[in-house]
Amino acid sequence: MNLLEDVSLQYQHLDSYLYRAKSIDVFLVRSDKVHPHVSGNKWFKLKYALQQAQQQNIETLISFGGAYSNHIHALAYAAHQLDINTVGFIRGQWTEDNQTLQDAQKWGMQLHSVSREAYREKHTQPFLDELKQKYPNSMIIAEGGSGVLAVKGVADLMREIESSLPNLDVLVAACGTGGTLAGLVASAEHTKSILGIPVLKGAQFLNHDIEQLLSSSGSSAQCSWQLDLDGHYGGYGKVKAEHITAMQSIEQHHQVLLEPVYVAKMWRRFDELVSQDYFAPGAKVALLHSGGLQGRRGFKALA
Numbered sequence: 001m002n003l004l005e006d007v008s009l010q011y012q013h014l015d016s017y018l019y020r021a022k023s024i025d026v027f028l029v030r031s032d033k034v035h036p037h038v039s040g041n042k043w044f045k046l047k048y049a050l051q052q053a054q055q056q057n058i059e060t061l062i063s064f065g066g067a068y069s070n071h072i073h074a075l076a077y078a079a080h081q082l083d084i085n086t087v088g089f090i091r092g093q094w095t096e097d098n099q100t101l102q103d104a105q106k107w108g109m110q111l112h113s114v115s116r117e118a119y120r121e122k123h124t125q126p127f128l129d130e131l132k133q134k135y136p137n138s139m140i141i142a143e144g145g146s147g148v149l150a151v152k153g154v155a156d157l158m159r160e161i162e163s164s165l166p167n168l169d170v171l172v173a174a175c176g177t178g179g180t181l182a183g184l185v186a187s188a189e190h191t192k193s194i195l196g197i198p199v200l201k202g203a204q205f206l207n208h209d210i211e212q213l214l215s216s217s218g219s220s221a222q223c224s225w226q227l228d229l230d231g232h233y234g235g236y237g238k239v240k241a242e243h244i245t246a247m248q249s250i251e252q253h254h255q256v257l258l259e260p261v262y263v264a265k266m267w268r269r270f271d272e273l274v275s276q277d278y279f280a281p282g283a284k285v286a287l288l289h290s291g292g293l294q295g296r297r298g299f300k301a302l303a
């Protein structure tokens with residue numbers, strides 16, 4: 001597996017009565033298709049960290065995530081391919097039938113369950129020092145893979161999108177930690193506008209986190225960007241029956257599979273914004289399908 005090879009992205013033109021009625025041209029960036037296990041934003045967020053780990057002969061990669069984390073799943077697979085050990089600190093308990101973590105274990109990841117309180121301490125110096133002592137030749141990858149190297153990797157993704165979709169006006173992406181958004185705005189041309197849809201309730205703090213990520217990676221926003229805070233549909237990980245119904249209707253109409261926690265929420269909110277005339281007639285807009293389809297297995301209605 002060569003994470004540094006250039007991947008070719010596919011783009012799907014999206015047709016619907018709504019988009020035609022509002023005279024906007026909409027494309028789906030199919031980054032979900034770049035790899036079956038390291039899909040979507042994960043490929044771009046992890047590629048430089050994995051390259052650095054290889055170059056520095058790092059023995060162990062340590063990271064953090066929830067019990068259905070797309071990041072933990074992708075990291076376990078990619079590191080296994082590169083013969084690097086992995087340790088995952090998982091927020092809370094999980095059940096035996098959790099296929100995300102079964103896969104991670106199959107790929108050699110050593111899993112530790114940590115309480116929600118202890119999980120909050122994961123980026124504090126004493127905890128990081130303890131990890132360094134326990135795993136001396138290791139590299140710590142932040143939750144969601146969101147660090148300086150992720151910003152660099154996602155910036156590559158933005159450049160690829162711009163070269164394939166000339167005259168794009170707006171790119172829309174789901175936000176969790178904000179690492180993906182930081183990478184997109186770090187390299188987008190100044191004529192673009194990036195709209196982030198956080199899937200966490202009350203995610204104003206992401207404005208600060210994204211600025212922080214940009215400055216720690218020595219970059220700054222190259223274009224205008226903003227967050228729309230009304231696309232969480234009940235909050236992080238909350239997937240109600242009506243959300244599944246709305247998601248399935250999008251899936252059927254556009255013949256595409258979606259990930260419910262991030263991608264489907266972004267798309268639903270996008271459609272609401274289109275109905276509210278958020279986008280100017282004539283706008284060329286792209287939605288980022290940020291992958292994570294493995295996460296569907298966590299929802300009985302989708303299994």
Ligand SMILES: Cc1ncc(COP(=O)(O)O)c(C=O)c1O
Nearest residue numbers: 070176177178179180262290292
């Ligand atoms: C499928 C998917 N899309 C989007 C995101 C959000 O990415 P970020 O944490 O970089 O904001 C995630 C987060 O892990 C994800 O798994």
